[in-house]
Amino acid sequence: TPVQNDLTEFYNLA
């Protein structure tokens, strides 16, 4: 089953 990713894995938290 696909795993839900977190947005912070794609974009840097500033």
Place this chain on the structure above:
Amino acid sequence: MFEARLAQSAILKKVLEAVKDLLTEATFECSDSGIQVQAMDNAHVSLVSLNLRSDGFDKYRCDRNLSMGMNIGTMTKILRCASSEDTVTLRAVDSPDNIIFIFESQNKEKLAEYEMKLINMDLEHLGIPETMYSCVVKMPSQEFARICRDLSQFGEAITIACSKEGIKFSAAGDYGNANVKLAQTADSDKEEEAVLIDMQEPVKLTFACRYLNSFVKATPLCAQVKLSMSSDVPLVCEYQIGEIGHIRYYLAPKIDD
């Protein structure tokens, strides 16, 4: 002094309905150029990016930049107190503890003021780079809402596959599976009904239904929705807000382990 006025509160009412499922609180950043909100849901799976340009307001004044933390639930309740045709004015002083919402009826016979306490919030900001997407699809927003709702009955996730031929939405679960294909419309006489696909490379991505079903709460804002997708990056789901701005939702994909 900050003051922003819209001739009809309907737009702001719709904006609140479009974000209230995802956000409990958010910082409204006000500057000379307009109002911006960028906020993630609690799970950090989706992000709302709202932009309302100052030139889209009937009156706009912002003497110094303000960051106002607002409770979205309270703000939604206040906006529900306005009639769609009421004029709405947002007003705050330079270092505000409160924001005032002023609703005035069209015949100017009713004037209502609601004051809301602001909240202190840590500003979390995601740096989202300019991205060229492999597929950009424009389609009727009501159709997108319908497909998300229909396919949600079959599973917790919807897979979106986009190619030159069209866009395919599919869901699978214990009770069966479903898929809906939309072809690119041949003639786009009616711009609002068109399905347009701008594809560099085909993509196939899977997203959680519950977030998509929150995004489609923005459907009353715009007849068309724009979906931007590339492999293994978040979906961008964008609705224009009249002549005033846009709301964009970002959603992290589900990826196979």
